[in-house]
Amino acid sequence: MELKAFCACMESIAPRAMALDFDNVGLLVEPDHTEIKKVLLALDCTTTTAQEAIDMGADLLISHHPQFFHGVKSIGFTSPITGAAALLLRHGVGHYAAHTNLDAAEGGVNDTLAALLELRDTEPIPPENIGRVGTLPVPVKLSELANKCNRLLDSHGGYAGDPDRIVSRVAVLGGSGGGDLEYAQAAGAEAFLTGEAKHNQILEAWERKLSLILCGHYETERVVLKSLKDRLQMLAPDVQYAITLREKAPLLFS
Numbered sequence: 001m002e003l004k005a006f007c008a009c010m011e012s013i014a015p016r017a018m019a020l021d022f023d024n025v026g027l028l029v030e031p032d033h034t035e036i037k038k039v040l041l042a043l044d045c046t047t048t049t050a051q052e053a054i055d056m057g058a059d060l061l062i063s064h065h066p067q068f069f070h071g072v073k074s075i076g077f078t079s080p081i082t083g084a085a086a087l088l089l090r091h092g093v094g095h096y097a098a099h100t101n102l103d104a105a106e107g108g109v110n111d112t113l114a115a116l117l118e119l120r121d122t123e124p125i126p127p128e129n130i131g132r133v134g135t136l137p138v139p140v141k142l143s144e145l146a147n148k149c150n151r152l153l154d155s156h157g158g159y160a161g162d163p164d165r166i167v168s169r170v171a172v173l174g175g176s177g178g179g180d181l182e183y184a185q186a187a188g189a190e191a192f193l194t195g196e197a198k199h200n201q202i203l204e205a206w207e208r209k210l211s212l213i214l215c216g217h218y219e220t221e222r223v224v225l226k227s228l229k230d231r232l233q234m235l236a237p238d239v240q241y242a243i244t245l246r247e248k249a250p251l252l253f254s
Contacts, residue, residue: 001035001036001037001236001238001239002034002035002036003027003030003031003033003034003035003036003060003094004034005236006036006039006060006236006239007026007027007096009232009235009236010062010096010098010232012235013098013102013105013107013108013228013231013232013235014098014101014102014105014108015101015105016101017101018100018101018104018105019099019100019101019104020100020128020130022069023066023069023099023100023101024066024068024069024097024099025066025097025098025099025100025101026096026097027094027095027096028066028067028068028085028095028096028097029085029088029089029093029094029095030094031059031060031092031093031094032092033059033092035059036059036060036236036239037059037238037239037240038056038057038058038059038060038239038240038241038242039058039059039060039061039062039232039239039240039241039242040052040053040056040058040060040061040062040241040242040243040244041062041063041225041228041229041241041242041243041244042061042062042063042064042225042243042244042247043063043064043065043218043221043222043225043244043247044063044064044065044067044247045061045063045065045066045067045084045085045088045095045097046067046084046247047083047084047087048246048247049061049063049084049244049246049247050083050084050085050087050088050093050095051087051246052244052245052246052247053088053093054087054088054091054093056242058093058242059093059094060093060094060095060096061088061093061094061095061096062095062096062097062098062228063095063096063097064097064098064099064102064109064221064224064225065097065099066097066099067081067082067084067085067095067097068081068085075089077090098228100130102224102228103130103173103174103175104124104128104129104130107227107231108224109174109175109220109221109223109224110130110131110132110172110173110174111132112223112224112227113132113172113173113174113193113220113223114132114134114172116152116153116223117134117136117148117149117152117170117172117193118136118137119132119133119134119135119136119170119172120134120135120136120137121134121135122134123187125171125173125180125183125184125187126183126186126187127183128180128183130173131171131172131173131177131180131183131184131187132171132172132173133169133170133171133172133184133187133188133189134169134170135168135169135170136167136168136169136170139166139167139168140166140167141163141164141165141166141167142159142161142162142163142164142165142166142167142191142211142213143159143163143164145167145170145191145213146158146159146213149193149213149215150215153215153216153219153220153223154219155215155216155219155220156216156253157213157214157215157216157219158214159211159212159213159214160202160205160206160211160212160214161191161205161206161209161210161211161212162211165190165211167190167191167211168190169188169189169190169191170189170190170191170192170193171184171187171189171191171192171193172192172193172194172220173192173193173194174194174195174217174220174221174223174224175194175195175196175217175220175221176194176195176196176197176217177192177194177195177196177197178194178196178197178198178201178202179201180192180194181197181201181204181205181208181210181212182208184210185208185210189210190210190211191210191211191212191213192205192210192211192212192213193213193215193220194212194213194214194215194220195214195215195216195217195218195219195220195221196214196216196217197212197214202214216249216251217251218249218250218251219249225243225244226243229241229243
């Protein structure tokens, strides 16, 4: 498939217009050829996933997080900021990022999280419309919901709130959702599943009486890779896709 046509497929899944203002999405590194035959999917573009893409003979690395959020003045192989880009450029492999647009898009990160929890009657959370809020099939204790989230996401997260509180309406926002407590509460959520939050934001959740479940930035976003792969296979079946096997959660628990 031609690169331009493949990018159009990605655009149909996660329109760039849905990305937040600070974001940097789309084709960030152009491959040195236009025919796309193999694609590697990962959460991050790192030297690990870049080398994996090279080793498998991929034409393109698609990641959720972009490797560049801010302008850089140089590109170096030993730079922790640009090393992955340097590797890709050396081998003619491209990099495409779908970040907050994939968070917000239908069938994206947060719809995937909502589906995992079997939330019903889900709807976007204003004003950014990135997160989702919906109702559990059966109300449960907060402690039980937190345990279920950790089990489903293979995480080791914690939670803030009364363990015995019965919750029914739940908001989800993959990644770093600590700054969205107000929006989740305004949407009627009793519990809020996200990846991470700062200490002061956890305290704020207690004050708001909004139960908070933190299951890790990586863990709450990686779930989208399989659904993205499945959708791409339907839109561009002539391309071979693989989900990274080398990428691991950067934060470990003893």
